[in-house]
Amino acid sequence: MDFEPSVSSEQLSAFRREFHRHAESGFSEFWTTAFLASRLSEAGCAVLVGEEALCREARMGVPEEAVQQARLAAALEQGADPYWLERMHGLTGLIADIRPDLPPHTVLRFDIDAVDVDESQSPAHFPAREGFRSLNAHESHACGHDGHAAIGLGTALELVRLKDCLRHNVRLIFEPAEEGLRGAAAMVKAGAVEGAKYFFAAHIGVNARQSGELVCGTEGFLASTKFDAEFFGKAAHAGAEPHEGRNSLLAAASAVLNLHAIPRHGKGETRIAVGRMESGTGRNVIPSYAKLICETRGSNTEVNDWMFEQARRILEHSAAMYGQECRITLMGGGGTAASDRAMCELVRRASENIPYFRHELVKDMGRGFGADDACAFLEAVQAQGGMGTYAQIGSHLPAGHHSPDFDFDESLLLPSVELFCRVALELDARK
Structure with missing residues (x-):
């Protein structure tokens, strides 16, 4: 026509x-x-x-x-x-x-x-x-x-x-x-x-x-998984009783460094990004909560799924090291x-x-x-x-x-x- x-x-x-x-x-x-x-x-x-x-x-x-x-x-x-x-x-x-x-x-x-x-x-x-x-x-x-x-x-x-x-x-x-x-x-x-x-x-x-x-x-196109990770610890006086606290900021910071240390995958391109970290309420308070906004990417679904599984493992173990509970929430994602x-x-x-x-x-x-x-x-x-x-x-x-x-x-x-x-x-x- x-x-x-x-x-x-x-x-x-x-x-x-x-x-x-x-x-x-x-x-x-x-x-x-x-x-x-x-x-x-x-x-x-x-x-x-x-x-x-x-x-x-x-x-x-x-x-x-x-x-x-x-x-x-x-x-x-x-x-x-x-x-x-x-x-x-x-x-x-x-x-x-x-x-x-x-x-x-x-x-x-x-x-x-x-x-x-x-x-x-x-x-x-x-x-x-x-x-x-x-x-x-x-x-x-x-x-x-x-x-x-x-x-x-x-x-x-x-x-x-x-x-x-x-x-x-x-x-x-x-x-x-x-x-x-x-x-x-x-x-x-x-x-x-x-x-x-x-x-x-x-x-x-x-x-x-x-x-x-x-x-x-x-x-x-890269397959991707978007997710938030939250850490739940315990607040305490940073000067008088720091030993009573469980520091969520430290748990999150440890996780960020280790997330970016995930090795690359031999079967395709991979990405990891932490776009934002939130934590803390005051100078003299042990942070009892932290949140990371993250994503993984891979040149195919298999590789991206591998990246997300590595990220999940690091987040959970970082939380355990600092006595935290960890909650991971899927926020989006798709294949290629x-x-x-x-x-x-x-x-x-x-x-x-x-x-x-x-x-x-x-x-x-x-x-x-x-x-x-x-x-x-x-x-x-x-x-x-x-x-x-x-x-x-x-x-x-x-x-x-x-x-x-x-x-x-x-x-x-x-x-x-x-x-x-x-x-x-x-x-x-x-x-």
Whole structure:
């Protein structure tokens, strides 16, 4: 089918800037979900929210209730539609079906969460200069998911316009909590990709750092396990009765040093990181509690599982050395998946009709960037006999991902919508 987009670059930039202004952390994307649900429903999509879109019990790393209530109140204050907030029942993210009378055939994934980073206020930072810097402290779109959401919304508007020409259902997933690998498992558990034959997702930037560049598929993602470790000891007067205390800070510090001493695995790349350590209440009090926020990674699930088992053993033994109780809580995680070559070739062919993508900067396969929750969707589709790919859409980046100064080239939005539509239409012609 010949395709000419009707959505404009200006409209997509406006969407992107609204998402950027209302940046929300994982599982707290209340304003974002309500905005998307309202626009998609008005356009004629069948919208699934709440437990129709994801399994409540399968979520990991959900913010505390007080945090959720504060973020929900902020979303309401910023104009989120109460009708959709009510229907969500505290769950964020959504599914939009173009042809709900048919089972899912092609699934397109767009992540919508922000990063826990304070955004730059420098006049050199484009969102700050143009007045769409994040309204929410410590939450900003420093990874391009605002662009992904805008591309997803634009793609839905185009496909619903063409739905009478579609032979199959195209399902768009707007995933919450991609950061930390938390959202996809809950959506897969709810059946989001059940029966689907094709899967397509993309990320702005990553290892495609030139505008006009396109990587049609990705391999080499790292499997990962995200977890918190808590130590419970006993407080005591540090001067009068230090012998009565059981020092949680020392237990945690010992664990940190030994975690980073885990040997590398011979069967693949491995990573260990402790991102934060919390402990202590006062200068003269033996700390009775400590918390570590950690992750392991591996080039495959086997290697990552080995790393996590080594980490668990070190944490438990460090606790025992200092008379502590230790509690380890899983906060997220996922496996690894590789794009199918046939899907990479399809994406390449689709890009040939889009002037933004420069032929000399288009390649079939590239390396992953750490981990991405899209792997859970891709693995699930491949496990049921389907295929898929994860592309990287090139953009000049003034700063790296998760940096306060991160931004991207908005001129990629319309070509990206066209790419997703052309891929979906090509797949629709298949069985």
